[in-house]
Amino acid sequence: MAETARTGPPDSSASNGPELLPARDVGVRQVVRTGLLAGLTIAFVASIGMLVAFEGRAVVSTLTLDYVILVAIPMGFGYLAAKPPPQFEGFAVARRGGRNLLAGAVAGVVTGGMLAVYLALVGNFNVREQMPNISPEMIGRLTFQQGLIKGWAFLMLGSVALSTLGAAFNLLDRTLRRALAYALSWLIVIGLLQVVVSTILNNLGFPLVDRLYNVAGSLTIPGAIGVFVVIFVAYVVPKPKREPIKQGYAELPAKKRRLVLVGIVLAILAILAAVPHLLSSDLAEDLNLAGIFLLMALGLNIVVGLAGLLDLGYVAFFAVGAYAAAVLMSPLSPKWAPGLIFWEALPFVLLAAAFAGLLVGTPVLRMRGDYLAIVTLGFGEIARLLVTSTWLTPYFGGALGIIRIPSVHVGPVEFLGANSQTFFYLIFGFAIVAAYASYALQDSRLGRAWMAIREDETVAEAMGVNIVTAKLWAFMIGAVIASVGGALFAVKTASIFPNSFDIIVSITVLAIVIVGGMGSVPGVVLAALALRGLPEILQEFQSFRFLIYGALLIFMMLRRPEGFIPSRRRARELRQDEVLQDAWVQAHREEPAEVGLEGS
């Protein structure tokens, strides 16, 4: 019944089936609000200096990133302004047409109006002392060097046109719309990642790299068209369905299944082994940094993602690992200098970290949520302050740090920190071990206890979970993994200083875990590359890194709290029928029949 109601034409409702309510259509409020938001976003992006910072980065031919952003904002918001609100059951399907285009145009006018106010303000008042980025240079850039009035007229025309264009996306059918959006986004991404893409393609012996990118490092026009077409086609061409493949895999005998699994793992390892050879040493360096953060994120993923213990002082364990390795290995360690090699030092590093995990974990056992976060935040700071204190300076070198930490040898191979192409293997070797441990633990007695604690600590305890040991194990394992990251960091940089261990590290690692998807290993890998690797490549973004983290975190919390690649269990959708049944039961739930006593 509901099915016919949803698919039937809106007008036929009188003759058959239940009467449909008129579709909820795009409202004036939505249009004006979205238009204002677009204007505000442009004003914000301009005021923080993004436009000026990005003007040196050409994406396609001479089109620079700042203008890409100026085009993308009204287009994106125009699409949102004209998008019909979600329809509930019993409502007709929203008709799409001229109304949507009009909505886009109106939103564009509102955006233009907003920009008029902004230009009037920044053009007539000098706020350079308060906001140094609102400079004449930026205003010139924003007004196309045409002066305030004429420049604004261009902006107005542009925003109306682009907003309407964005709105027109609503008229396209879903596949086409998505294909266009994907192709456009990938075009920009590939344009931005010129360094990475061209290095890899060159090293693969791909012949047309010179045709794809020009000397300035942006996509050539034919290159851009090529990329667009390839991605568009790749999206439109129907992909093989996943279900039959999965089913086919599930039907294989256990032995063959294992064989397939081993094959996949080997293939991934082979690709990983090839990676450093495909990259320049600069890029491998970035990858090393991302890898160390990946290691930490995998550890924090156990503490936060699995056990639900929000630890904001995670950098403390990173520091413990780094300092333990430095003291044990460096011949110049201020107090004790046993001069161990890496593999001899490692067990002690892990022990020290496990002990630190216990030390932090024990006092916070009875704390939950916010309280736990604040206390661990304090622990993180304490760790850094201790190292710089006069008391411990004779042992750890204080602000002078510890230098001359030797490199790692595996048999005849030397892993020198400065040689990032080989050091990559060391880092990713440990990262693979950590990822495997995450998977193995998730699917074990301890992992289930952690998840139960995360979901309902009281019930977990009532069902037999020893909260104390389970939580301490989470802290200890998290600490051990972070300490490996710390030890590798120490070896990699060959010298460590206390200022490498401030709160920003904790925040970055936490952002990686949240953006990637709590409890999800692939998500964490992707997020580590995106949040820590990318800013190194796109130097322009470096100064906006924390702004972008913040914006990403807010976006994730609002729209995708389960993360970009949600873990298996969080991805599962609710089964609609059961939920409905549930609602029915709740609605029909009777008051307990207490007066049903016989004979009364």
Added chain:
Amino acid sequence: MALLEITQLTRDFGGVRAIDGLDLHVERGEIVSVIGPNGAGKTTLFNMISGMAQPNGGNILFEERSIVNLRPSQILALGIARTFQNVRLFPEMTVRENVMLARHARTKSGALGAILRTPRFRREEEDTRRRAEEALAFFGTRLVGWRFDQPSMSLSYANRRRLEIARAMASGPKLVLMDEPTAGMNPKETQELTHLIRRMRDDEGLTILFIEHDMRVVKGVSDRVVVLDYGRKIAEGPYEEVAHNEHVIEAYLGRKATA
């Protein structure tokens, strides 16, 4: 000696005495129901038996051993499992995982075993899984097969209640406390659960203490009914006897106007 022996149990919430000098005993293999008007202290009683609340006075003996001041996990390990009035599952864990978790107190493997996948770990994991699936199979086809891997939040209300009972049973208990097992179920589901409670005793040899508001269920399965009002026991005995007890009728319906 009774399996569960409660003597002079008292619990205050601020100035309110939720449980007031309660004596209660449950024999091995018995099905005892606790009834009483809202606020009579039934759930408080369960919380104290399961260690989630501490009594202000009195004693609780389980198999002749005092369990007052033990942690809930220790009490579960001794063999008392419970369900909750407002179903409390682990919503994002799968149906199977919810039940497997209940084996925590009966298993031993740690982090190292899990990472190294030792034969002992694998044996134990296999055993846990088997027992969990057995516990789920107790409810016929409702919670088995493809439902094993569904997150428990996707289950219907009645199935969540069943899952909670399966979780309690999988923990290897001697005594199961059930707090309003039929709340929110329709008459057919209620009837089914009534049979099930009897089967839990007859087939699985469990002792059952349950809180219930539905008098058909109480009448259907209980060997003995205990009536609480204002934290005191006002009546105890077979259903027929209790149902005609004047104190009980008064507690439920109010004092009869003196004619």
